[in-house]
Amino acid sequence: MKQLSRRIRNVSTSRTVQLSGAIDDLRRQGKDIVNLGIGEPYEAPLPHVVSATIHALQRGEIRYGPAAGLPELRHAVARQFEGYGAHNILITNGSKQALYTALQVLCDPEDQVIIPKPCWVSFCEQIKLAGAAPVLVNTVAHQLDCHAIEEAVNERTKAIIINSPNNPTGAVYPGKDLKTIADLARAHDLYLISDEAYEAFVYDGLTHCSLFDFPHVRDRLIVAGSFSKTHCMTGFRVGYAAAPGEIITAMARLQSHLTGNVCTFAQYGALAATKRDPSHFDRWRNTLEKKRDITLEILKDLPCSTPNGAFYVFPDVTRFLKKGESTEALATEILTRVNVAVAPGEAFGGDGHIRICYAVEEEQLICGLERLAQVFNQRKGALQK
């Protein structure tokens, strides 16, 4: 039998999607799993979002629609981007597809794409699927090392991916560093992909700074945004790309052959979400900030820089590992011994760390964290002997 394509053999399954499957299996076996492993807010979408989706379904919004998305939704999303109209927006199946499509449209086989690491699990694999090569550049205390990024640029570099607030570290990059990256992209004629899936979650009185805030790079910038996290709509699969018209037209051409439109009635739900009362964001952000603080307090024995955004902490667990042990092995032990799911750092290029998602219900969060603290206490004792 002939082999499957090199392209797919070269790509691994998303570690977090795999973990989700393992958790479902354990739950089916009756295990009471506290899931701090998957990056998903536990809350339901707002009632008006659910009813707009149901009404769309009831009035027969069940047909193919325009491949690039409902015009009303494209208009509504464009309002967030000064000077942009519907033709600058592509509605995608989650921001995951916006990122995938952007890379397919930008990259040729000889190209390289720079990503600061640790980074979200799908970037490297999506770059490989576009035939290009990921170039990972270390961060310093989870912040951008702009000098190292510039050093990594060569004649093959096509684009830089920036993700702020960051998954898995929760780091928020300050405007001055983003401006340096913007200047660098312009100087070296590079595209910029800005993954802003967590834009709504910035704490400690800071504000989200987008690469879109720098007009001199808007001609080379693709912003990937999502309804998943901001509006608790992960299962709706609605995201978008915002970019210059010619890039969006190229991305829409690919989408027309790939999936066609995003689920029509889900897009009506997303349209309703754009009309959400902004005070709801504030309340929710405050709740998440409190949960972040609870997490850092219960796990105070683990070295961890305070994340200013997203809904993850990414502590360094190196000193709790047995000789030669990976965080993958540690996460498996935690899952089987105390029924708590966490994501291993290796999945994100962050060896020696684990990622904990705190966007879960508070009682569950505290229960999971206390079980984790117990494991680390026992390990500390055992390793000191």
Ligand SMILES: Cc1ncc(COP(=O)(O)O)c(C=O)c1O
């Ligand atoms: C950094 C980052 N980008 C993109 C995504 C994709 O999200 P979605 O496809 O649900 O919009 C995720 C999901 O976890 C993420 O963490």
